[in-house]
Amino acid sequence: QVQLVESGGGLVHPGGSLRLSCAASGFTFSRYYMSWVRQAPGKDLEWVAGIYGDATATEYRESVQGRFTISRDNTKNMLYLQMDSLKSDDTAVYYCAKDRSRGQGTQVTVSS
Numbered sequence: 001q002v003q004l005v006e007s008g009g010g011l012v013h014p015g016g017s018l019r020l021s022c023a024a025s026g027f028t029f030s031r032y033y034m035s036w037v038r039q040a041p042g043k044d045l046e047w048v049a050g051i052y053g054d055a056t057a058t059e060y061r062e063s064v065q066g067r068f069t070i071s072r073d074n075t076k077n078m079l080y081l082q083m084d085s086l087k088s089d090d091t092a093v094y095y096c097a098k099d100r101s102r103g104q105g106t107q108v109t110v111s112s
Helices: none
Strands: 003-007 010-012 018-025 034-039 045-051 058-060 068-073 078-083 092-098 106-110
Touching (some): 003 092, 018 034, 018 106, 045 068, 045 078, 058 068
Parallel strands (some): 010 106
Antiparallel strands (some): 018 078, 034 045, 034 092, 068 078, 092 106
C-alpha cells in the first residue's frame, strides 16, 4: 500500500529556510505526479506545489512561486520541498501527496 513519510519541519524565523523530505513506498514512484499540500490552523487543505514523474515540469501556487522549490529523486523514491524566505503565512502542517493519499504531515511554524 502507499506509504508517505514526511520529515524536516520545525520552527523557523521569518525569512528563514527549511527543507522538507518525503519518503515514498508501495508504488512505482517515478510514474506518478507528486505534490506538497498544506493545512494551516482553521483553514482548508491547499495545494502548494507539484512535480511530474519524470521531473520535467514543476508547478507552484502563486503565493510560494519563487520562494519554494519542489524536487524529486526517483532513484531513492524521495520527494523534497526547499522553502526559502519563509513567511508567517506559511505556517501549516505540510503533507506529501500522491493522488488522494497523504502522509502524517510535518509541522512548519514560522514565527519570530
